[in-house]
Amino acid sequence: MPKSPGQILKNKSGYKINGSLWIEFKGLRFFGPGPVELLLLIRETGSIRQAAKKMEMSYQKAWAIIKTLNGQSSQPLVIVQSGGKKGGGTELTADALELISYYTQLRKRFESFLQNETKRMGAG
């Protein structure tokens, strides 16, 4: 009978199986925790510049992420409005909100997997 990790590891508790999840297109990662955070901050601030600042990310990098996301979608996920009565501002589309909601649900299912594996390990 092989040893379980709970028998090999020194401490009786405090261990957790954890992980990260993302969507790839042909092997290239384009949607995961980082882009989700960026989109949520754009929704909060109405500005790519401010969202990037809050993530301590360059404006250029934030733009590159948005460009990739828009490029992977049938319709844009982020719409930049310049001028007009509202004086510009950047908005997420309904599709962006759907994709965030999908990711949140996916992460929840992953959490169940992780909790189950942590229990199974026997030192959580």
Added chain:
Amino acid sequence: MPKSPGQILKNKSGYKINGSLWIEFKGLRFFGPGPVELLLLIRETGSIRQAAKKMEMSYQKAWAIIKTLNGQSSQPLVIVQSGGKKGGGTELTADALELISYYTQLRKRFESFLQNETKRMGAG
């Protein structure tokens, strides 16, 4: 009925849900794909220095990883023998092999989760 990611994303196929897994102790990641690769290369080469070189990692960093792994285990995972008839060399213990085997099985279960989610997304 909300749109699925398969309806939002532009391409009909080529997408994959992918991810990474590791073991944390009190929030600190100490065992995952990197340490597993390092251990396997130590087994292959019998040398921390050569294993580190193959991973393009500094010897110091490799040592720090080994020290952390040994520190998390009831018994050492890596044994450094100096001198003797065999002229030294570094070996993995049975516990190290068990832990690698556990991680490999865990990753397989994760692959099932990922494949299932990729199918569910509808654009895999």
